[in-house]
Amino acid sequence: MKVLIVDDEEKITNVLVSYFEKNGDTTYVAHTGESAIQIADKVPLDMIILDLMLPDMAGEDICQYVKLNYEIPVIMLTAKISIDDKLKGFEIGADDYVVKPFHPKEILVRAERLLPNSHKKQIIQFGQLKIHKNERRILLNQESIQLTQHEFSILLLLVENPKKVFSRDDIIKKVFGFHTDINPRVVDQHIKNIRKKIKNEYIQTVFGLGYKMDEKVVENEI
Structure with missing residues:
Protein backbone atom coordinates (compact mmCIF):
# COMPACT_ATOMS: atom_id res chain seq x y z
CA MET A 1 0.00 0.00 0.00
CA LYS A 121 -7.39 -8.81 -2.73
CA GLN A 122 -4.12 -7.71 -4.30
CA ILE A 123 -2.16 -9.07 -1.34
CA ILE A 124 -2.23 -12.80 -0.61
CA GLN A 125 -0.88 -14.28 2.62
CA PHE A 126 0.10 -17.94 2.98
CA GLY A 127 2.00 -18.71 6.15
CA GLN A 128 5.03 -16.41 6.22
CA LEU A 129 4.70 -15.75 2.49
CA LYS A 130 3.11 -12.50 1.34
CA ILE A 131 2.47 -12.03 -2.37
CA HIS A 132 1.86 -8.54 -3.81
CA LYS A 133 0.07 -9.32 -7.06
CA ASN A 134 0.15 -5.88 -8.68
CA GLU A 135 3.84 -5.38 -7.94
CA ARG A 136 4.67 -9.05 -8.64
CA ARG A 137 6.65 -9.13 -5.43
CA ILE A 138 7.20 -11.87 -2.84
CA LEU A 139 8.03 -11.36 0.83
CA LEU A 140 9.07 -14.17 3.18
CA ASN A 141 9.23 -13.15 6.84
CA GLN A 142 9.19 -9.54 5.52
CA GLU A 143 12.30 -10.20 3.41
CA SER A 144 12.09 -9.76 -0.37
CA ILE A 145 12.45 -12.94 -2.45
CA GLN A 146 13.57 -12.67 -6.07
CA LEU A 147 11.62 -14.99 -8.39
CA THR A 148 11.68 -15.12 -12.18
CA GLN A 149 8.51 -14.23 -14.07
CA HIS A 150 7.52 -17.88 -14.53
CA GLU A 151 8.42 -18.82 -10.95
CA PHE A 152 6.23 -16.00 -9.65
CA SER A 153 3.31 -17.03 -11.88
CA ILE A 154 3.53 -20.67 -10.77
CA LEU A 155 3.68 -19.78 -7.08
CA LEU A 156 0.78 -17.32 -7.45
CA LEU A 157 -1.31 -19.98 -9.21
CA LEU A 158 -0.75 -22.45 -6.39
CA VAL A 159 -1.32 -19.93 -3.59
CA GLU A 160 -4.56 -18.63 -5.11
CA ASN A 161 -5.84 -22.22 -5.25
CA PRO A 162 -4.29 -23.80 -2.14
CA LYS A 163 -6.60 -26.84 -2.03
CA LYS A 164 -6.23 -27.76 -5.71
CA VAL A 165 -3.64 -30.12 -7.19
CA PHE A 166 -2.16 -28.91 -10.48
CA SER A 167 -0.59 -31.34 -12.91
CA ARG A 168 2.43 -30.33 -14.95
CA ASP A 169 0.16 -29.89 -17.99
CA ASP A 170 -2.21 -27.69 -15.97
CA ILE A 171 0.66 -25.44 -14.94
CA ILE A 172 2.04 -25.25 -18.47
CA LYS A 173 -1.35 -24.24 -19.90
CA LYS A 174 -2.04 -21.61 -17.23
CA VAL A 175 1.47 -20.13 -17.00
CA PHE A 176 2.97 -20.64 -20.47
CA GLY A 177 -0.22 -20.76 -22.55
CA PHE A 178 -2.02 -23.41 -24.57
CA HIS A 179 -0.04 -22.94 -27.76
CA THR A 180 3.37 -23.86 -26.48
CA ASP A 181 5.62 -26.88 -26.70
CA ILE A 182 7.39 -27.16 -23.37
CA ASN A 183 8.84 -30.26 -21.78
CA PRO A 184 6.79 -30.98 -18.61
CA ARG A 185 10.06 -31.45 -16.73
CA VAL A 186 10.59 -27.70 -17.02
CA VAL A 187 7.81 -27.31 -14.45
CA ASP A 188 9.70 -29.60 -12.07
CA GLN A 189 12.78 -27.40 -12.38
CA HIS A 190 10.78 -24.24 -11.67
CA ILE A 191 9.24 -25.86 -8.59
CA LYS A 192 12.72 -26.89 -7.44
CA ASN A 193 13.97 -23.32 -7.85
CA ILE A 194 10.98 -21.86 -5.97
CA ARG A 195 11.47 -24.27 -3.08
CA LYS A 196 15.12 -23.34 -2.85
CA LYS A 197 14.37 -19.61 -2.80
CA ILE A 198 11.57 -19.63 -0.25
CA LYS A 199 13.55 -22.04 1.95
CA ASN A 200 10.48 -23.89 3.12
CA GLU A 201 8.43 -26.85 1.97
CA TYR A 202 5.36 -24.78 1.17
CA ILE A 203 4.84 -26.65 -2.10
CA GLN A 204 3.69 -30.23 -1.74
CA THR A 205 4.28 -32.96 -4.33
CA VAL A 206 1.17 -35.11 -4.73
CA PHE A 207 2.50 -38.39 -6.09
CA GLY A 208 1.20 -39.19 -9.55
CA LEU A 209 -0.88 -36.02 -9.76
CA GLY A 210 1.18 -32.84 -9.50
CA TYR A 211 1.71 -29.99 -7.07
CA LYS A 212 -0.25 -28.01 -4.49
CA MET A 213 0.37 -25.77 -1.51
CA ASP A 214 0.97 -27.71 1.71
CA GLU A 215 -1.62 -26.38 4.16
CA LYS A 216 -0.10 -28.43 7.00
CA VAL A 217 2.99 -26.22 6.87
CA VAL A 218 0.82 -23.17 7.60
CA GLU A 219 -1.00 -24.98 10.42
CA ASN A 220 2.35 -25.83 12.03
CA GLU A 221 3.42 -22.16 11.89
CA ILE A 222 0.38 -20.95 13.84
Whole structure:
Protein backbone atom coordinates (compact mmCIF):
# COMPACT_ATOMS: atom_id res chain seq x y z
CA MET A 1 0.00 0.00 0.00
CA LYS A 2 0.99 3.63 -0.39
CA VAL A 3 1.06 5.18 3.07
CA LEU A 4 1.65 8.79 4.11
CA ILE A 5 3.22 9.23 7.55
CA VAL A 6 2.68 12.70 9.02
CA ASP A 7 4.59 13.63 12.17
CA ASP A 8 6.99 16.44 13.08
CA GLU A 9 9.26 14.02 14.98
CA GLU A 10 11.78 12.43 12.63
CA LYS A 11 12.45 9.55 15.02
CA ILE A 12 8.82 8.51 14.77
CA THR A 13 8.61 8.84 11.00
CA ASN A 14 11.90 6.97 10.52
CA VAL A 15 10.77 4.01 12.62
CA LEU A 16 7.39 3.79 10.94
CA VAL A 17 8.95 4.06 7.49
CA SER A 18 11.27 1.18 8.35
CA TYR A 19 8.41 -1.07 9.46
CA PHE A 20 6.14 -0.29 6.51
CA GLU A 21 8.87 -0.66 3.89
CA LYS A 22 9.98 -4.00 5.36
CA ASN A 23 6.35 -5.02 4.90
CA GLY A 24 6.63 -4.16 1.21
CA ASP A 25 4.75 -0.87 1.33
CA THR A 26 5.61 2.47 -0.28
CA THR A 27 5.98 5.33 2.19
CA TYR A 28 5.73 9.11 1.97
CA VAL A 29 6.73 11.40 4.82
CA ALA A 30 5.51 14.87 5.81
CA HIS A 31 6.66 16.88 8.82
CA THR A 32 4.12 19.69 8.35
CA GLY A 33 0.43 19.86 7.59
CA GLU A 34 0.99 21.83 4.41
CA SER A 35 3.34 19.25 2.92
CA ALA A 36 0.95 16.46 3.98
CA ILE A 37 -1.90 18.04 2.03
CA GLN A 38 0.35 18.55 -1.00
CA ILE A 39 1.26 14.86 -1.01
CA ALA A 40 -2.35 13.78 -0.53
CA ASP A 41 -3.34 15.92 -3.54
CA LYS A 42 -0.65 14.41 -5.77
CA VAL A 43 -0.36 10.75 -4.72
CA PRO A 44 -3.16 8.13 -4.80
CA LEU A 45 -2.69 7.09 -1.17
CA ASP A 46 -4.09 3.99 0.51
CA MET A 47 -3.48 5.08 4.10
CA ILE A 48 -2.54 8.13 6.19
CA ILE A 49 -0.87 7.94 9.62
CA LEU A 50 -1.50 11.41 11.07
CA ASP A 51 -0.09 13.10 14.17
CA LEU A 52 -2.42 15.72 15.63
CA MET A 53 0.31 18.01 16.97
CA LEU A 54 1.96 19.66 13.94
CA PRO A 55 3.87 22.97 13.80
CA ASP A 56 1.71 24.71 11.20
CA MET A 57 -1.83 23.36 11.55
CA ALA A 58 -3.94 21.00 13.59
CA GLY A 59 -4.06 17.38 12.54
CA GLU A 60 -7.84 17.51 12.89
CA ASP A 61 -7.97 20.09 10.09
CA ILE A 62 -5.90 17.83 7.84
CA CYS A 63 -8.16 14.90 8.60
CA GLN A 64 -11.24 16.93 7.73
CA TYR A 65 -9.65 18.05 4.45
CA VAL A 66 -8.74 14.48 3.51
CA LYS A 67 -12.18 13.10 4.34
CA LEU A 68 -13.93 15.84 2.37
CA ASN A 69 -11.88 15.18 -0.75
CA TYR A 70 -10.77 11.55 -0.69
CA GLU A 71 -11.69 8.09 0.55
CA ILE A 72 -8.47 7.39 2.43
CA PRO A 73 -8.39 5.69 5.85
CA VAL A 74 -6.77 7.88 8.53
CA ILE A 75 -5.10 6.66 11.71
CA MET A 76 -4.58 9.49 14.21
CA LEU A 77 -1.51 9.57 16.45
CA THR A 78 -1.67 11.72 19.56
CA ALA A 79 -0.53 12.23 23.13
CA LYS A 80 -4.07 13.30 24.05
CA ILE A 81 -5.67 10.56 26.10
CA SER A 82 -9.06 11.95 27.16
CA ILE A 83 -12.22 10.31 25.87
CA ASP A 84 -13.42 13.70 24.58
CA ASP A 85 -10.33 14.00 22.37
CA LYS A 86 -10.88 10.50 21.00
CA LEU A 87 -14.55 11.17 20.29
CA LYS A 88 -13.68 14.41 18.52
CA GLY A 89 -11.20 12.53 16.36
CA PHE A 90 -13.82 9.98 15.32
CA GLU A 91 -16.41 12.69 14.74
CA ILE A 92 -14.23 14.41 12.14
CA GLY A 93 -13.67 11.14 10.29
CA ALA A 94 -10.68 9.35 11.82
CA ASP A 95 -10.83 5.60 11.20
CA ASP A 96 -8.61 4.72 14.15
CA TYR A 97 -6.97 6.50 17.07
CA VAL A 98 -3.64 5.53 18.68
CA VAL A 99 -2.21 7.16 21.80
CA LYS A 100 1.53 7.72 22.10
CA PRO A 101 3.74 5.95 22.97
CA PHE A 102 2.97 3.01 20.70
CA HIS A 103 4.74 0.07 19.06
CA PRO A 104 5.19 0.56 15.29
CA LYS A 105 4.03 -3.00 14.62
CA GLU A 106 0.66 -2.07 16.14
CA ILE A 107 0.32 0.76 13.62
CA LEU A 108 1.16 -1.61 10.77
CA VAL A 109 -1.47 -4.14 11.88
CA ARG A 110 -4.12 -1.45 12.33
CA ALA A 111 -3.33 -0.01 8.89
CA GLU A 112 -3.65 -3.37 7.15
CA ARG A 113 -7.01 -4.00 8.81
CA LEU A 114 -8.33 -0.69 7.50
CA LEU A 115 -7.36 -1.34 3.89
CA PRO A 116 -10.32 -1.44 1.48
CA ASN A 117 -11.28 -4.95 0.39
CA SER A 118 -10.36 -4.10 -3.21
CA HIS A 119 -6.77 -3.52 -2.09
CA LYS A 120 -6.63 -6.54 0.20
CA LYS A 121 -7.39 -8.81 -2.73
CA GLN A 122 -4.12 -7.71 -4.30
CA ILE A 123 -2.16 -9.07 -1.34
CA ILE A 124 -2.23 -12.80 -0.61
CA GLN A 125 -0.88 -14.28 2.62
CA PHE A 126 0.10 -17.94 2.98
CA GLY A 127 2.00 -18.71 6.15
CA GLN A 128 5.03 -16.41 6.22
CA LEU A 129 4.70 -15.75 2.49
CA LYS A 130 3.11 -12.50 1.34
CA ILE A 131 2.47 -12.03 -2.37
CA HIS A 132 1.86 -8.54 -3.81
CA LYS A 133 0.07 -9.32 -7.06
CA ASN A 134 0.15 -5.88 -8.68
CA GLU A 135 3.84 -5.38 -7.94
CA ARG A 136 4.67 -9.05 -8.64
CA ARG A 137 6.65 -9.13 -5.43
CA ILE A 138 7.20 -11.87 -2.84
CA LEU A 139 8.03 -11.36 0.83
CA LEU A 140 9.07 -14.17 3.18
CA ASN A 141 9.23 -13.15 6.84
CA GLN A 142 9.19 -9.54 5.52
CA GLU A 143 12.30 -10.20 3.41
CA SER A 144 12.09 -9.76 -0.37
CA ILE A 145 12.45 -12.94 -2.45
CA GLN A 146 13.57 -12.67 -6.07
CA LEU A 147 11.62 -14.99 -8.39
CA THR A 148 11.68 -15.12 -12.18
CA GLN A 149 8.51 -14.23 -14.07
CA HIS A 150 7.52 -17.88 -14.53
CA GLU A 151 8.42 -18.82 -10.95
CA PHE A 152 6.23 -16.00 -9.65
CA SER A 153 3.31 -17.03 -11.88
CA ILE A 154 3.53 -20.67 -10.77
CA LEU A 155 3.68 -19.78 -7.08
CA LEU A 156 0.78 -17.32 -7.45
CA LEU A 157 -1.31 -19.98 -9.21
CA LEU A 158 -0.75 -22.45 -6.39
CA VAL A 159 -1.32 -19.93 -3.59
CA GLU A 160 -4.56 -18.63 -5.11
CA ASN A 161 -5.84 -22.22 -5.25
CA PRO A 162 -4.29 -23.80 -2.14
CA LYS A 163 -6.60 -26.84 -2.03
CA LYS A 164 -6.23 -27.76 -5.71
CA VAL A 165 -3.64 -30.12 -7.19
CA PHE A 166 -2.16 -28.91 -10.48
CA SER A 167 -0.59 -31.34 -12.91
CA ARG A 168 2.43 -30.33 -14.95
CA ASP A 169 0.16 -29.89 -17.99
CA ASP A 170 -2.21 -27.69 -15.97
CA ILE A 171 0.66 -25.44 -14.94
CA ILE A 172 2.04 -25.25 -18.47
CA LYS A 173 -1.35 -24.24 -19.90
CA LYS A 174 -2.04 -21.61 -17.23
CA VAL A 175 1.47 -20.13 -17.00
CA PHE A 176 2.97 -20.64 -20.47
CA GLY A 177 -0.22 -20.76 -22.55
CA PHE A 178 -2.02 -23.41 -24.57
CA HIS A 179 -0.04 -22.94 -27.76
CA THR A 180 3.37 -23.86 -26.48
CA ASP A 181 5.62 -26.88 -26.70
CA ILE A 182 7.39 -27.16 -23.37
CA ASN A 183 8.84 -30.26 -21.78
CA PRO A 184 6.79 -30.98 -18.61
CA ARG A 185 10.06 -31.45 -16.73
CA VAL A 186 10.59 -27.70 -17.02
CA VAL A 187 7.81 -27.31 -14.45
CA ASP A 188 9.70 -29.60 -12.07
CA GLN A 189 12.78 -27.40 -12.38
CA HIS A 190 10.78 -24.24 -11.67
CA ILE A 191 9.24 -25.86 -8.59
CA LYS A 192 12.72 -26.89 -7.44
CA ASN A 193 13.97 -23.32 -7.85
CA ILE A 194 10.98 -21.86 -5.97
CA ARG A 195 11.47 -24.27 -3.08
CA LYS A 196 15.12 -23.34 -2.85
CA LYS A 197 14.37 -19.61 -2.80
CA ILE A 198 11.57 -19.63 -0.25
CA LYS A 199 13.55 -22.04 1.95
CA ASN A 200 10.48 -23.89 3.12
CA GLU A 201 8.43 -26.85 1.97
CA TYR A 202 5.36 -24.78 1.17
CA ILE A 203 4.84 -26.65 -2.10
CA GLN A 204 3.69 -30.23 -1.74
CA THR A 205 4.28 -32.96 -4.33
CA VAL A 206 1.17 -35.11 -4.73
CA PHE A 207 2.50 -38.39 -6.09
CA GLY A 208 1.20 -39.19 -9.55
CA LEU A 209 -0.88 -36.02 -9.76
CA GLY A 210 1.18 -32.84 -9.50
CA TYR A 211 1.71 -29.99 -7.07
CA LYS A 212 -0.25 -28.01 -4.49
CA MET A 213 0.37 -25.77 -1.51
CA ASP A 214 0.97 -27.71 1.71
CA GLU A 215 -1.62 -26.38 4.16
CA LYS A 216 -0.10 -28.43 7.00
CA VAL A 217 2.99 -26.22 6.87
CA VAL A 218 0.82 -23.17 7.60
CA GLU A 219 -1.00 -24.98 10.42
CA ASN A 220 2.35 -25.83 12.03
CA GLU A 221 3.42 -22.16 11.89
CA ILE A 222 0.38 -20.95 13.84
